[in-house]
Amino acid sequence: MGAVLKTSDRAAFQQLARDELAGLYALARRLSGRDAEDLVQEALLRACRSYASLRDPGAGGPWLRVILTNVWRDRLRKDSREPTEVPLDGADGFSLYRTLVDEDPFPYSDTLHLDFLGAFSEEDIHTVLQRLPARYRAPLVLRYVEGFPTKQIARLLELPIGTVLSQLHRGRKLFERALWDYAVESGAIDGTAERREDAPWTG
């Protein structure tokens, strides 16, 4: 690696990077699912090279997250394993809310929907998110976990805002369906009825 930081910036960069490690790692893990540590390293390397461009030290956390997202985006573009178009298998028309009403997996519950959601641990949610194609997972993570506004996500991913809105919509639908599928697979609910031919999520 080339010489990059001014000596006067050294302590500040070191402190910022150390403070943000956990958040960066969590974001990398959600975006990529694998190679999170390597993604964080590359982001820190880029950040180090452009540290002089950080004008507001208080904005260091979001600045690092933007850099990490850029690194992830660049890697994804090089990765031919990610298909350009992903079949949604009818997920567009899927409604988890209505499926829960129709299937009623907890017949004795007065709070069916909340009971269903309450059964998922943080790790379950992570697993479910990783089942989504990256193009739909990333906008969800950036919007709802990291709290970036949609316009900024469009800039980060270098996509038209309409595309990001569409990916958010489809991503939410895929997430709902993946939650249901995960609950059925894990035995948390009875999935017998789920395989009915007229069930909307059978695609």
Added chain:
Amino acid sequence: MDRVITCSDAVERLWAFLDRELDARDEEAIEAHLAFCRRCCGELEFARHLRRLLARRTGDELPPEARARLERFVDGLAENTADGGRT
């Protein structure tokens, strides 16, 4: 109320409503619909909880050994300064 919307239109826009990404006219149309539609209120509440579930962070996901490696990496970067601070 100058625009009546159907349940499917309302449900389609619930997340955008929660995200405050609708224009004023669409927002008013959703609010007007929710004022009389109990089922869509249930959908809205569910979407709100689903949104929270999605945003939920685990505690520290960074394993100690990975943290130690990354801290060494940061130290290495910081020592590699441009103006003679290299140790």
